[in-house]
Amino acid sequence: MVHKLRVLSRKALCGVVTLILLCAPVPAAHARSTMVVLTTGSARAVVDGRTVTMLVPPMIDQASQQTLVPIGFVARQFGFGVSAVPQSLAITLSSVEHTIRVSPGSLEVLLDGYVVGLSVTPRGLIGEVLVAAADVQLLLSVQYSRSSVDRESVFTKVTPDPVVVGPVDFGAVTFETRREQVFMQTVDFNIIRIDMTGKGIHVLSCQSMGGLGTARFPSTYVSSLKPLVLMNATPFNMTSYIMSGSVQDQGTPVYYSGTYVSTIGIDTDNTPFYVEGTAHVVVRLDTGKEFSVARINQPPAAPSSQSLSLYSNYFRGGLSVGATEVLAVLQQGKVVRLMSGKYFTPRTLAAGQIALYARNPAVAAALRMSPGADLRSYVGTRDCTGSTFVQCGPVVVLGGKPYVDYRKYKDISRTAKLGSRAFIGMDDQKHLYFIVTPAKVRLQFGDVSLALSRLGLFTNVVTLDGGSSTTLYYKGQYIIKGTRALTNVLCVPSM
Numbered sequence: 001m002v003h004k005l006r007v008l009s010r011k012a013l014c015g016v017v018t019l020i021l022l023c024a025p026v027p028a029a030h031a032r033s034t035m036v037v038l039t040t041g042s043a044r045a046v047v048d049g050r051t052v053t054m055l056v057p058p059m060i061d062q063a064s065q066q067t068l069v070p071i072g073f074v075a076r077q078f079g080f081g082v083s084a085v086p087q088s089l090a091i092t093l094s095s096v097e098h099t100i101r102v103s104p105g106s107l108e109v110l111l112d113g114y115v116v117g118l119s120v121t122p123r124g125l126i127g128e129v130l131v132a133a134a135d136v137q138l139l140l141s142v143q144y145s146r147s148s149v150d151r152e153s154v155f156t157k158v159t160p161d162p163v164v165v166g167p168v169d170f171g172a173v174t175f176e177t178r179r180e181q182v183f184m185q186t187v188d189f190n191i192i193r194i195d196m197t198g199k200g201i202h203v204l205s206c207q208s209m210g211g212l213g214t215a216r217f218p219s220t221y222v223s224s225l226k227p228l229v230l231m232n233a234t235p236f237n238m239t240s241y242i243m244s245g246s247v248q249d250q251g252t253p254v255y256y257s258g259t260y261v262s263t264i265g266i267d268t269d270n271t272p273f274y275v276e277g278t279a280h281v282v283v284r285l286d287t288g289k290e291f292s293v294a295r296i297n298q299p300p301a302a303p304s305s306q307s308l309s310l311y312s313n314y315f316r317g318g319l320s321v322g323a324t325e326v327l328a329v330l331q332q333g334k335v336v337r338l339m340s341g342k343y344f345t346p347r348t349l350a351a352g353q354i355a356l357y358a359r360n361p362a363v364a365a366a367l368r369m370s371p372g373a374d375l376r377s378y379v380g381t382r383d384c385t386g387s388t389f390v391q392c393g394p395v396v397v398l399g400g401k402p403y404v405d406y407r408k409y410k411d412i413s414r415t416a417k418l419g420s421r422a423f424i425g426m427d428d429q430k431h432l433y434f435i436v437t438p439a440k441v442r443l444q445f446g447d448v449s450l451a452l453s454r455l456g457l458f459t460n461v462v463t464l465d466g467g468s469s470t471t472l473y474y475k476g477q478y479i480i481k482g483t484r485a486l487t488n489v490l491c492v493p494s495m
Helices: 008-025 069-075 133-139 217-224 359-371 411-418 447-454
Strands: 031-040 044-047 050-053 068-071 081-084 091-094 099-102 108-111 114-117 123-125 128-132 145-146 152-160 174-182 185-195 204-207 227-232 246-250 252-255 259-267 271-286 290-297 306-311 319-321 326-331 334-339 342-344 355-358 373-381 388-391 396-400 419-424 431-441 460-463 472-474 479-480 488-491
Touching: 031 069, 044 259, 068 069, 068 123, 068 133, 069 081, 069 133, 069 246, 099 128, 099 133, 114 359, 114 431, 128 133, 133 152, 145 204, 174 447, 185 227, 185 447, 185 472, 204 246, 204 388, 217 227, 217 488, 227 419, 259 460, 319 326, 326 359, 326 447, 355 359, 396 447, 419 447, 431 479
Parallel strands: 290 306
Antiparallel strands: 031 044, 031 152, 044 050, 068 128, 081 091, 091 099, 099 108, 108 114, 123 128, 145 152, 174 185, 185 431, 204 488, 227 472, 227 488, 246 252, 246 388, 259 271, 259 388, 271 290, 271 373, 306 355, 319 342, 326 334, 326 355, 396 460, 419 431, 419 460, 472 479
16 A cells, blocks of 8 residues: 655655664674766766676756666665566666665655655656666665766665674675686676584575465565575476476475486585485385385376375475375374375475375385384485485586586576576585676586686585576675576575
8 A cells, every 4th residue: 555645855855864874873894885886878887896787878867957877777786676567667676675666757756655756857768767866865775976087976885784683603604706707708706605614504495485386586585584695596497397406405305306416405414515316215114114206296106106206385286195095294204194085285284294195005005004204315325314405507616627518407408598697606614605696698618617616716516597586685685686586595594
């Protein structure tokens, strides 16, 4: 509901913003500073020392003689998500704290549901909205000044790291940007280093609550998880069940096809590891019988199969369990429910519960007679039970050296696409790395592999999803905010 109490005058709005700035606490010793420099008439901006090309250059409004700048571009640099309003030329700017809607031709802007008046009428051009630089300062709560160099507009903001309450080593998570040459372009890699030995540090794989095939936008994860750092981890081809789409969350297999996996994961003692091989799950019943798992959160195996199917509450479909079939619900390894001849919806499973489904009569009889079961998860010969991993591919650094071998990957066509990229890396000192670049690059020719290996930071690096999914959030601010809803993310909780 829009609370249209009144249109704030420019003087009143300036007073409110000034009061907020004056009452704000002094930034902590740890802080992130962002500077954006725009030149009137030029499509090249300078963001924290690096050159970035805009679609629309700043221009002078002839009536007011004020400088108009593309507010969508500026907002992105300060961590806002930018999206078009359907059937409109307006755009919406969203952050964790604020939502702003700006419409070309209208002096009224919606700021968190309130109507705010601008000094100059915004203009729409090529999907952007040009707004007076002084108005941008007020809407985005950034500092604005005219540079000593003619025609330059400078926007700056210092964001103090939030104080984390609780037993978490805040300094164990750090950020830096490294620049490398990839083919014929200079690429910035935004790198988060996570010291896994830090007090209270845990990296979690968090899936969309809606189940398989659903997704949530980055801000939803940020609001609910309150992370120190968060990165997109959406595996490729979540609906095609090929090898690049494996997720195991703290010991519970969420999704993988049982084929080839190459992954960086986190073991039960919080140690990062790299492993590759065929992924499979073995169920050992308390009666001593052992069965393999053919399907995980997928349509069940055929009645003739001697294997089990496994379900968590991540699966959004339903199952008709036949009269001769058995579905057993397990909690902490004990059978808490048995059912036959009924319809079952895995989404009704409580947190920590899983369901085993046997369609073969002999397998069903064995499952019915067992009071409990132990699940062991393997990648190749390594027992990964209790670990967390999100496997995607391809591997781009292996043993500290560039790795260019895409023959193992069924979705090889993705490596030829241009797009921003996200990676997960590790070293031998119990550090995990979230690595994101907004630059549009290809993986297929090995230039990215060479660039990442030249940094000398990683022993192994695996590719996660990219393109419009690419998201990196760090200590209260988006470094990059994706525009696509995400199936799952990797994050470090703040408490």
